[in-house]
Amino acid sequence: MTTALPVSAPAAPSVPRHLHPVSEGARGFVGYLVLLPEGTDPTELFARHGIRPQLQALPAADAPYTGTPPSSPSPSPFSPRGGVRIDSERHVAELDGRELDLTYLEFELLAQLVGHPQRVHSREYLVSRVWGYGHVGDGRTVDVHIARLRRKLGEAHRRSIVTVRRVGYKYVPVED
Template sequence: MTTALPSADPAPVSRTAPRLRLATPAEPVEAGGTQQLTAYLVLLPADTDPAPLFADAGLRPHIQAVAIDEVPTPPPAPARVPLVRDGVLVDADQRTAAVDGAELDLTFLEFSLLAHLMERPGQVYSREQLIHHVWGYDHVGDGRTVDVHVARLRRKLGPAHRRSIVTVRRVGYKYVPRA
């Protein structure tokens, strides 16, 4: 029988001295039988007693406290260098794109598509590869979704740069900076 823990308003967590506590039911095992134990990992500030959290559920917690001296923080991601290809700039950190200094108004997918194509100029990507890498899933349907986004992106790049996104017939698309 599993008993749900009562909901409680969490106390504010101290980032300077967090503590790790493990609470499990402390009921004896019957002779010849087995007992199913359920363990709960409860993270609380060091000065908070977890017993009241379990009291309403009829559980008697066994508490083991482990001190964590500091909260590890992941290092910041290194800044990515903006891509610049023949007057077209894509800044992945700022999620901005510009053509000859004029900022483009791109949707999330248009920006992602342009950035992906510009990362490896000249590499041909099939529609399926673009769906997988840019959209992030296997698209159910036809490849027209990619075609529509490429057409919109070409319009926004303008007449001087629209030919940079080249159609490779029966395959897909590639980015080729103008000569």
């Protein structure tokens, strides 16, 4: 069995500064995935070659996927005006303190809309973002899910998902 370790190392100094994609004054990093035999100490291996990487261990194969890397701070729940609150860490959407009973795709769709209020999302963008590029379907799929979301949001908040004719949808927080 092997252990996979993502490794970050400073960007190669041979890249001219004007071609480097990182803004002026910032330090760029290049990521590498290094596979090591089980029981190998990666810090010792890299030290032999004069490399001081920033190591980040991946969760074990049987560990449940949480959606965030183990070393990253957990995202704070997004709570815009209008009563809809998205907690991506717990995968929960709340409306005025009440948890909504949403399917996985309904949650992802609502999170996409609420996460970018006032922004118009085309049906094609939503299909690629929520369903993934491999999804076979059309914009009607989005329309059906939007209708379900509106029903679940209820009378007071259903108008917060606005149809932009011949384009797509946007989220407009309900003013209290």
